Amino acid sequence: xxxxxxxxxxxxxxxxxLSPVPARALxxxxxxxxxxxxxxxxxxxxxxxxxxxxxxxxxxxxxxTFPDGGFAFEVSPEFDSELKALDGKQVTLYGFMFPLEQSSxxxxxxxxxxxASCPFHYHVTPSLVVEIKAKQPVEFSWDPLTLxxxxxxxxxxxxxxxxxxxxxxxxx
Numbered sequence: 452x453x454x455x456x457x458x459x460x461x462x463x464x465x466x467x468x469l470s471p472v473p474a475r476a477l478x479x480x481x482x483x484x485x486x487x488x489x490x491x492x493x494x495x496x497x498x499x500x501x502x503x504x505x506x507x508x509x510x511x512x513x514x515x516t517f518p519d520g521g522f523a524f525e526v527s528p529e530f531d532s533e534l535k536a537l538d539g540k541q542v543t544l545y546g547f548m549f550p551l552e553q554s555s556x557x558x559x560x561x562x563x564x565x566x567a568s569c570p571f572h573y574h575v576t577p578s579l580v581v582e583i584k585a586k587q588p589v590e591f592s593w594d595p596l597t598l599x600x601x602x603x604x605x606x607x608x609x610x611x612x613x614x615x616x617x618x619x620x621x622x623x
Contacts, residue, residue, distance in 0.1 A: 492506060492564055492579075493564050493565070495544075495545040495546075496545055496597065498543050499543045499544060499545035499597060500537070500542045500543060500544055500602075502546070502564040502579060504531070504533055504534055504537075505534065505578055505579055505581070505614070506578055506579060507531035507533065507534065507578075508528050508529065508530055508531060508534060508578035508613060509528070509529040509578075510526050510527070510528065510529070510576065510577065510578065511526070511527050511528070511529050512524050512525070512526055513525045513527070526577060526611060527606060527607055528577070528578065528604070528605070528606065528613040530604055530613075534604065535604065537602050538602060538603065538604045539601065539602070539603065540601070540602060541599060541600065541601055541602075542599070542600070542601075542602045542616070543597060543598070543599045543622065544562055544581060544597070544598050544599075544600075544616060545595060545596070545597045545598075546562040546563050546564050546565075546581075546595060546596065547562065547563055547564070547565060547566045547567065547593075547595055547596070548560050548561070548562060548567075548589070548591060548592055548593075548596055549561035549562070549563060549567045549573045549580075550591055554588075554591075555590060555591050556588035556589065556590055556591070557583075557585065557588055557589050557590075557591055558584070558585050558587075558588045558589075559582065559583065559584055559585070560582075560583050560585075560589070561573055561580050561581070561582055561583070562580070562581045562582075562583050562596070562598065562616070563575055563579050563580050563581070564579055566593065577611050577612070577613050578613060580612070580613070580614075581602075581614045581615070581616050582612045582614070582615050582616070583598060583600070583615075583616050583619045584600075584615055584616065584617045584618070584619060585598075585619045585620070585621075586600075586618045586619060586620050587620070589619075589621050596621060597621070597622040598616060598619045598620065598621055598622060599619065599620055599622055600616040600617055600618050600619035600620060601616070601617045601618055602614060602615075602616055603615040603616075603617055
């Protein structure tokens, strides 16, 4: 009997891994053990904005109830004054790429303090994820990247993004 279930389980596992699912950052409710307050954030090279600055962003949750009785939580940011002062300014970020496109070159991708550990979503809170909008597509890399661009704080993004780095350029 177990011989019948093993191939089916393997097939189901492969189908799950290969199915296209959009990437998203987890809210604090999704993964309370991954709160920035509980994590040791990595150091960044001199000149790059520390991830600790992003970690100061608080998450406000609002429950949305649907007519059928279902519900969801909308998460929005509450930015720290230090981060607000950087809105619209050129900054340098250092982190790991989480691809959003099915291509070796990424025009839009997520950047965070840790390497991606899951192909479906980044396992950190939204306060530690920056969506990169590159001036020119960037070659995918498992290694950390240094990018410079204009930081944009986002109050209410439909995808749950708190920050964008616009016109980002890879620093060599």
